[in-house]
Amino acid sequence: EVLLVESGGGLVRPGESLRLSCVVSGFSFDDYGMTWVRQIPGKGLEWVSTINWNGDRTQYADSVKGRSIISRDNAKNTLYLQLNNLRVEDTAFYYCARVRFTYGFPLYPDSWGQGTLVTVSS
Amino acid sequence: EIVLAQSPGILSLSPGERAALSCRASQTINRNYVAWFQQKPGQAPRLLISGASSRATGIPDRFSGSGSGTDFTLTINRLEPEDFALYYCQQYGSSPWTFGQGTKVEIK
Numbered sequence: 001e002v003l004l005v006e007s008g009g010g011l012v013r014p015g016e017s018l019r020l021s022c023v024v025s026g027f028s029f030d031d032y033g034m035t036w037v038r039q040i041p042g043k044g045l046e047w048v049s050t051i052n053w054n055g056d057r058t059q060y061a062d063s064v065k066g067r068s069i070i071s072r073d074n075a076k077n078t079l080y081l082q083l084n085n086l087r088v089e090d091t092a093f094y095y096c097a098r099v100r101f102t103y104g105f106p107l108y109p110d111s112w113g114q115g116t117l118v119t120v121s122s
Numbered sequence: 123e124i125v126l127a128q129s130p131g132i133l134s135l136s137p138g139e140r141a142a143l144s145c146r147a148s149q150t151i152n153r154n155y156v157a158w159f160q161q162k163p164g165q166a167p168r169l170l171i172s173g174a175s176s177r178a179t180g181i182p183d184r185f186s187g188s189g190s191g192t193d194f195t196l197t198i199n200r201l202e203p204e205d206f207a208l209y210y211c212q213q214y215g216s217s218p219w220t221f222g223q224g225t226k227v228e229i230k
Contacts, residue, residue, distance in 0.1 A: 037167075045159075045167065045210055047219040061218055095166055108157040108214050110178065112166040 002026040002111045004096050009116030016086055016120075022079040022096030022113055030054070030074040033099040035109050036081050038092035041117075046092075049081060050099060050106050057104070064090075086120045093117050124148055124213050128222035134230040141198040143225045145211035150191050152215030158187055158196045161208045161224075170209075171196060201227070 008020040022034070036048040049070040050059045058070050069082040079096050094116050097109030125148040135141055145156065154174040159167035169178040171187035174194055184199040198205055206229050211222040 044223050045212070045221040047221070050219075059217060106214065107155070108169065108172045108212065109167075110169050110172070112168070114166050 002098070004098065004111060004113035006094060006096050006113045006116040009094065009118045011119045011121065012086055013122055014087060014120055017082065017084045018086065018118060020081040020083065020094055020096075020116060020118070022081075024077050024079070024096075024098070027098070027111075029072075029077045033101045033106050034070075034072060034079045035097050035099045035106070036070065036079075036094055037097060037109065037112075038090075038094045038118075039115070040092045048094070051079070052101055052104070052106070059106075083118070086118070088120050088122075090118060091120045123218050124151065124216055124220050126211055126213060126220055126222035128209075128211060128225045130225060131223075132226045132228060134228050135201055136230045137201050137203055139201050141196075141201055141205075141227050143196040143198075143209055143211075143227070145189075145194040145196070145222050147192040147194075147213060151194075151213045154190050154194075155213060155215035156187070156189070156194045157212045157214060158185075159210045159212065160205075161210065167210065198227070203229075 035050040097112040158171040175187045
């Protein structure tokens with residue numbers, strides 16, 4: 001069974017940092033790219049960042065570019081998202097998801113974790 | 123970036139009826155790279171359709187996707203009680219990925 005479990009969310013103040021983690025099991029982690037998608041409670045989905053299988057290719061949404069770093073540790077089957085200089089508008093559930101790449105191009109997220117809630121408030 | 127407009131915002135139907143959900147893009151989506159997801163309260167999105175029309179593993183055949191270019195449709199034949207949920211389309215043909223705002227299928 002494919003399983004993705006996020007952690008690391010919580011309540012932080014504006015300007016602070018958080019590191020989210022996503023531990024996976026049930027598939028060969030290094031055969032897949034990975035992505036983060038967020039969702040403001042009660043609202044729609046927003047893509048945040050994507051990383052390829054070995055971490056040498058990363059992409060970021062403009063809304064987090066320069067404030068976030070996506071990374072992975074294939075030995076630990078773990079994906080990370082470092083969020084810096086957090087803003088109130090970063091408040092959301094953050095989902096990690098598995099992504100297959102084809103010829104270096106990311107396709108769709110096919111399996112998702114249950115999400116971790118990040119709340120940014122003073 | 124490509125903007126996806128889903129319609130209607132809310133679809134009120136009875137079990138056994140057919141649902142047709144629309145997703146219209148602001149520009150042509152490369153290779154018809156459109157996915158559809160179902161989301162229930164408190165749950166993560168679940169992949170239903172990729173490549174506009176390919177059902178994901180384990181998805182019942184009452185779910186079907188169609189369309190090309192800028193206009194795409196998710197059809198749910200013979201709605202089952204578990205199908206009442208939120209549905210999102212997503213394009214992955216161009217960066218950045220974008221999602222529609224969602225269509226809620228509710229029980230009439």
